[in-house]
Amino acid sequence: MNYEFFIAKRIIKAKQYKSSVSATIIKIAIAAIAIGIIMMMVAIATGMGLQKTIQKKVSTFNGHIQISNFDNNNSEVSLMPLDVNQEFYPEFTDVSGIQHIQAVAIKAGIIRTEKTFEGVLAKGVGADYNWTAFEDFLTEGRFPNVSEKRENREVLLSAYMARRLELKLGDTFKTLFLKEDTSEIPNERTFEIVGIYDSGFQKFDANVMLVDIRHIQRMNKWRNGEVGHFEVFIDDFNEINEKTIEIYNSIPSNLDTQSVISKYPFIFEWISLFDVNIFLIIGIIIIVGGINMITALLVLILDRTPMIGVLKSLGSSDWSIRKIFLYNAAYLIGVGLLWGNIIGIALVWTQHTFGFLKFPNPEQYHTSIIPIHIEVWHIIALNIGTLVLCVLMLLLPSYIITKISPVKAIKFQ
Template structure:
């Protein structure tokens, strides 16, 4: 056993250790609070980003195949489902990556009751549409039946719209579509959803695409775009390029005059992903501030330990101990403070995170934050990396102030009380 470690261990076992000093206990509490704040910052922001991204990926298509024409009106911005489905599903390397494909049409409209009205976007979908997220967020009723031949009057509306227009499941409502002339359709509300995502809840009702096809005088295989959802999101750019390549090959092979474009969800929702990216900067600022606070606390703790043992430093120097050896003794002593702080900080931080994750104790205003409670995402590798960083930075912080012992002279310490 090295002499430095032996001396530090004996000092800890002597009963007059640094843990008995109230000032050092305060220092340890400061470090623990910094660690708790860092852990909670990471798990909360990670959870918030994960929850918002899950909403975006669930409510919008991962890839959209649309007409690259001028888009002067609906008839100039349509796609043929047969062309797109055959081109994409005919690629044997791409097909296994596709979770669902759906022909979708969207059109602005007005919902009108006897007493009120609201502007909305009618999203018409076919039988292959992925309803899972909306089903999970239904507060009443069911999703529409969008199979061929089904009643195309069925729609679901958001809880926000239902409250604003005082509507319930089973109510019938007039939907007005305005082109060159007003076209009216009567819809039946079969379900009410609530995603807490204002951009969707305040805008969209969802129903059978055949209703919009009849309004626009389209065929049964015509829509505004084909939505493609993937089972893996790690290579969106590559999959987007492959879909576009398949469509170009199909267009050339069939001498098709239609030029398609393929866009991915990150480009279709730039503002949201930019905003989520800025949250990482906020976390980085919090981590830097907490590291600075804990570093100053550690330096102060080390200085207090040195001052408590200043006579011992003089005696060790008089006995021939080097400054480096004495510095190691104090680093070993302070390491106890670091280890205890990290352990307690992790127990408290992760404990609070688990309580919030399971019981949703802290609530949020869903209108402002897109969710009704503070989300938590505990990623073990991230927390391990955070703890390793805390420990490494803590020990690096101790290197400079530990050399204060080099300024202590044996002759002067004999008179120090």
């Protein structure tokens, strides 16, 4: 053990240290570090939680990557059929990191009731559709059974549309689908609501209704083996751009790929701004915490001026004495980090488990409960970064020790 650390340890344990004039300022500095780490942890957890939640909701309705025919169709409606007999379907083996692939088709229609009507995008799904992601959205009933040999009229409707149409679970309704030749009589289908979902994402809740894909195939006069496009889900969303290119290079030349990021650029540009906000909050809090620690360090130096004079008279170098106070400051920062982590992790866990904090305007953030997501390495990096940056900020103020004269410091005692 070096003597600087030994002296710093003795100072920390001394009763005078805990009852001195500087004790109150030291406690304030520790509290500032603790509050700072709590706020930074909450900022990261809520910012990333919101990003992950929105990513998941958009991907649930669209997949991470879509494979379709080359066409000039900018709408959501499937116009050109795509043969389901592809080398990459039903299992994509040429590209690693593929979680699931499913075939779907979309057709626009109008739901008509006795009192009102609403436009709708009927998304046709089949037996390969992965309902797991929708489980979090299901509020009433069950999912449509689309795996039977015969097509059925069961649908999954959003709570938003059910309210506007004054429909409930178990009700039936008629939907009109226009043909390519608008002069012909529209196709009419009667559906039964077997499930109601609520994703909180109004862009999709106000439009999407899930039906048996065979309805879309029959109305479009497609064969059983023809679909609108494929939705691909990958293991790691952070690799979506790389996987989009890999998939494009591995599929036939007459097919195209589009990631959900390029399909909804404004949504993902918006949530990417959360990163800027997180870094800005972290930067401000570290600066404030560092300033508080500088104040505490200067008070400690003034409080221990006689000791500094004695150490200098005994031959200690300025850097050696500075290290004593830096060790002392690092200990104070560590105490603040300890309490901050205990309280911060408890708050994050409580919100993640019980979700007691909610947005006052959930439609703006596409979720009612404030979501939480934070990883262990985020907490570790946050603690190490805060400790290192605060200590570095103390290097310059500790230089004041070199200006203290041993004679005047001993007389000051």
